[in-house]
Amino acid sequence: MDAIRVALIGCGGISRVHVDALTKLEGVRLVSICDLIEERARERAAQAGGCAYTLNWQDYVADPNIDVVHICTPHYLHAPMAIALLKAGKRVLTEKPMASEVADAEEMIRVSDGRLGVVFQNRYNQSTQYIKQAVDDGRFGKLLGLRGSVFWHRTPEYYTSSGWRGAWATEGGGVLINQSIHTLDLLLYLGGKAVSVKGSASCDLLYDTIEVEDTAHCLLRFESGINASFYATNTYCADMPVEVEAKFERATLHLFAETLLQDVDGKVELICSSAATGEKAYWGTGHAALIRDFYKAVRENRPFWIDGASALPALKALKGVYESSKTAKPVLL
Numbered sequence: 001m002d003a004i005r006v007a008l009i010g011c012g013g014i015s016r017v018h019v020d021a022l023t024k025l026e027g028v029r030l031v032s033i034c035d036l037i038e039e040r041a042r043e044r045a046a047q048a049g050g051c052a053y054t055l056n057w058q059d060y061v062a063d064p065n066i067d068v069v070h071i072c073t074p075h076y077l078h079a080p081m082a083i084a085l086l087k088a089g090k091r092v093l094t095e096k097p098m099a100s101e102v103a104d105a106e107e108m109i110r111v112s113d114g115r116l117g118v119v120f121q122n123r124y125n126q127s128t129q130y131i132k133q134a135v136d137d138g139r140f141g142k143l144l145g146l147r148g149s150v151f152w153h154r155t156p157e158y159y160t161s162s163g164w165r166g167a168w169a170t171e172g173g174g175v176l177i178n179q180s181i182h183t184l185d186l187l188l189y190l191g192g193k194a195v196s197v198k199g200s201a202s203c204d205l206l207y208d209t210i211e212v213e214d215t216a217h218c219l220l221r222f223e224s225g226i227n228a229s230f231y232a233t234n235t236y237c238a239d240m241p242v243e244v245e246a247k248f249e250r251a252t253l254h255l256f257a258e259t260l261l262q263d264v265d266g267k268v269e270l271i272c273s274s275a276a277t278g279e280k281a282y283w284g285t286g287h288a289a290l291i292r293d294f295y296k297a298v299r300e301n302r303p304f305w306i307d308g309a310s311a312l313p314a315l316k317a318l319k320g321v322y323e324s325s326k327t328a329k330p331v332l333l
């Protein structure tokens with residue numbers, strides 16, 4: 001069988017993890033790398049075993065030798081790049097958030113025809129899957145509620161050195177759209193269809209440096225009648241493990257990063273613990289698993305399960321927080 005030919009756009013921090021995963025996959029060949037900064041493109045191409053590189057991503061749109069494109073660029077570029085590539089018939093795997101605006105995300109879904117995947121790698125964690133199965137099979141009774149929290153640390157230099165973080169036009173938001181979107185996605189993945197969100201976003205620490213929020217909280221209400229309480233901040237002194245708790249009628253499942261504890265009537269059991277890995281632990285460690293599974297879908301010519309429709313609720317929810325923060329009213333989802 002011919003190898004699937006892949007290109008990657010955006011050679012910053014996260015691209016290293018994509019290239020690492022791609023070079024370990026059989027039947028997949030990274031043929032070109034793109035960045036506006038030549039040195040970065042060259043360096044990533046070397047990591048990929050010396051593949052070609054370009055400074056112009058639009059080369060990929062009309063290139064018949066490229067089947068799949070990974071988008072690892074700043075948020076505001078995800079939608080225009082994905083839309084052009086999808087319209088040209090390519091498969092696209094984009095980093096989170098799928099877009100920085102809901103309308104752009106909806107346009108991506110409209111043109112995708114089952115060819116779009118979004119990186120929410122934490123859904124692949126063993127701990128996430130354990131909680132999801134408990135929700136679905138009802139082994140602890142009904143799910144009564146969820147909570148999630150993110151206490152991370154981001155310096156002024158993290159924003160000022162990037163050229164795109166910290167500004168509404170290029171990042172599309174702050175801690176919600178960038179760091180804690182994964183946790184919102186997990187709450188939505190576990191809680192099912194959300195009907196409304198009410199919350200608040202503010203810049204508590206870095207208001208002299210960034211336009212966007214460094215702190216936010218919200219209440220998500222689900223069709224099932226349960227709620228999820230959520231808090232996220234980049235103002236803490238360290239990157240602490242993300243916490244998610246799922247409270248059932250007969251048990252509580254408590255997640256710290258990838259360590260999962262199960263409490264049944266006060267008897268606490270360790271279900272799984274954080275995997276040792278070179279990948280930044282607070283990102284989660286699921287990139288390799290997600291990318292492998294994405295290519296299984298490509299090979300079998302079927303849609304990837306974390307597609308635009310599956311990724312959209314997290315974007316809608318966080319944009320709802322921005323709106324409800326202004327109006328002080330719940331936003332319907």
Ligand SMILES: NC(=O)c1ccc[n+]([C@@H]2O[C@H](COP(=O)([O-])OP(=O)(O)OC[C@H]3O[C@@H](n4cnc5c(N)ncnc54)[C@H](O)[C@@H]3O)[C@@H](O)[C@H]2O)c1
Pocket residue numbers: 009010011012013014015034035036037040055057072073074075077095096097119120121162178283
């Ligand atoms: N899934 C995760 O856990 C995770 C973790 C980190 C980052 N990310 C996401 O990955 C994306 C990139 O993040 P990063 O930290 O690597 O950012 P980064 O700033 O380190 O890298 C972005 C790269 O894109 C390049 N670029 C910008 N405009 C371009 C253009 N027009 N054409 C080609 N290249 C262009 C920049 O030169 C830069 O090298 C973001 O969407 C981010 O949210 C996801």
